[in-house]
Amino acid sequence: MKLLLAQNASYYPALGGANKSNRTLMEALSRLGHECRVVSTALVNSASEQDQRGVGEIEVISSSPEVSVFNLKGVAIHAVKVRAAMDSARLKDYLIRQMKEFAPDRILISTEDVGHVLLEAAVKSAPSRVVYLARTTLYLPFGPDCFLEAPDKTELLRKAAAIVVVGDYLKDYMWQWAKLKAEVLPISLFGDGPFPDFGNFDKGYVAMVNPCAYKGISIFLELARSFPELSFAAIPTWGTTSEDMKALMELKNVRIFDPVDDMNKLFCQTRVMLVPSLWAEAKSRTIVEAMLRGIPVLASDVGGNPEAKLGVEYVLPVNPINGYKQAVDERSLPVSDIPEQHIQPWQEALRRLLSVREHYEDVSRRSREAALDYVENRGGSRRVEAFLLNLQVEAENTQQSDLVPAVKENTVAQMTDKLTPAQKALLALRLNKKNQSRGNDQ
Template identity: 40%
Template sequence: MRILLAQNMFHLPSHGGANKSNRIMMEQLAARGHECHVVAPMSGALRDTSIDDHVTYLKGLGAEVTSATPDVLKYRYNGVQAHVVTRASSLARQIGEVAGEVSPDWTLVPSDDPGLIVLGAALKATPERVVYLAHTLQQLPFGPGAFYPSAAGTRMVKRAASIVAVSQAAGAYLKKWGEISSTLIYPHIYGDPPELAAGDLVTMINPCGYKGLSVLLGLADARPEAGFLAVPTWGTTPEDLDELRKRPNIEIGQPSDDIDDILSRAKVLLMPSLWDETFGYACVEAMARGVPVIASAVGGLSEAKLGVPYSVPVRGIERYESVGQARPVPVVPSQDLGPWLNALDPVVGDDSLHRHLARRSRKAALGFIASLDEAALETHLAALRPNRRLAALAALAAARAKESQS
């Protein structure tokens, strides 16, 4: 099969759960003999990075850079051909151009797509062959948590030949709020995780308002003798960094494409998310390495805990504001730190309990990973049939447009 992943998030680096899982799924398909292409923007964490700097970074990873112009950067990494636009305004056009060149059997479109720019371009280029990947619930155009609710956007999602939910929580959300049936496919992104020796830091990845930065700050203030590690990624703002720097017991680390660089220093992974998580890839990754996880009891994050303590109730985000930001700003409700301290203190302070949780976490996570089918997406795509009705409608619309121009 020829498969195109068209996404409105960067391909490399892949520090977020959605783009990391997308990248690995495409690499798995390429390893199984399929022709795989990615169209993505060079934005987000790379907004202050020059093309030359990014080329240097890619070559350091072992990528083969085949072309670098002011408009498009092309490289091959782990069997996948990437087409990266340097300006977000060029993304839709590049999707159409690559689709025209490649003639993909399927175009995969993740839900992380503000304004549905990518979905619109994919439906135009390959109208009957779009597969929609429901990753981030807040980026879906319907439901109580939607950043950008849109009836027209919902109709666009329903035009996809298939909807893939990456968790039970995502499937339930699609059904309840969009009246959309989906296929559950847990991305198998975990490889063969090593067992790590316990580190000494309470660690949080992507500290920001969405992910519960206020809980981390509160715990650091309440336990000044404890050491904390905060690893900023896509959600962390300059203001968030200022708050982290005010705490002498919080070390600010660097994101890494290899999560072992981070988890090797963790005694416990803190995941105090305050929005509905679709899943919690980092939760499973940490548990598989024997790192206990203390997480919010929200959405798919509870699902990712696999029944292992501790899941902590929180007051979730109910409202967002837009104040000139690229994404809505959460109005973060105050949190009760008592349950967090009641979980954190024994896990950090009782070595026997820590060892028990580490063993139980690793066993549960390795069992979950063993249950996954790396070929699940391939099998789904191979059995899928194009939405011929949409192809016919698109052809009719194109013919009418041509007639009106003549």
């Protein structure tokens, strides 16, 4: 298949969980033999744009004032140069051109699409090819956890061929607030391992990625003040503001690290991971990544965090964010009033973990076992591939007047010629089942 992913965010480096998950997914599908292309953003003269140069694994194809094109692990990335993070008009125009030029079999639109302009362009062009990857509740156009309700944008989602979500929390949210059906698939991949065991009772940081209002920086700061004898680590990414940075730098026991693409460089120095999110996380990637490496995680009881914890303590109470103002901060992110938090449950959990060796090592072991079992037994990229192949078969057997460009009679043959033997066998099996079903209905 020819697969096109579009997101209003940087593809490389990927500093947010959703963007990193998109990248690992595309790389995995490329390894399965599919032709993968990405349309993403690159801020002009930003660090991310510079990082796309001079890196050994990146093959630069071309660069112009409009876009940088490079290959990374079998995926062709078209990084559209924008002047601001929310400059979506240029990105939309480029996506429209790529849909015509590349003629993808599937168009994957990520939730990281402010204003849903990429979704709108894709649905207008070829709705039966659009798969919406729902990863972030904030950017959905409906429900209590979104920034801005937009019924017309919700209707765009009804026209997509499928909606895929990272977990049951988001699946239930889709149905409860918009009556949209969604498929839970392993679209957040964690690599093939092996995953080193970094659990260490004796040393390391109490760490937090992306300390900001949404993610619960208020809890992180209060814990750092409560335990001056402990070393804390903060890794600022997309949500951290200048005010957040100032608060972090005022504490002597907090060390600030630059964000890294290889999370092992962080995890090898981490004793406990904090994920005190106050917004409704769809399903925190950081939780599973840390648990895979035997690092105990203290996570908030909001959104999909309990699901990500896989039944292992600690899931701790917070007063969650309740709605957003019609304003944005210096990072062009929605502003919200942050409720006062009760820090005592967090203090007690951290104190127990770091004062009782047997307890720490037990939680470390069970965290690692649960995460390894989760990763190994959910189907991975093969399951996503099967879903996309089945959608393609259904699209080829459905008469769509609004499919642009129109499906040609030989499209299936052209597509199957590029499949591996295993992929052809899967396709044949699904076609056989479909034909048998039709025979039973007649």
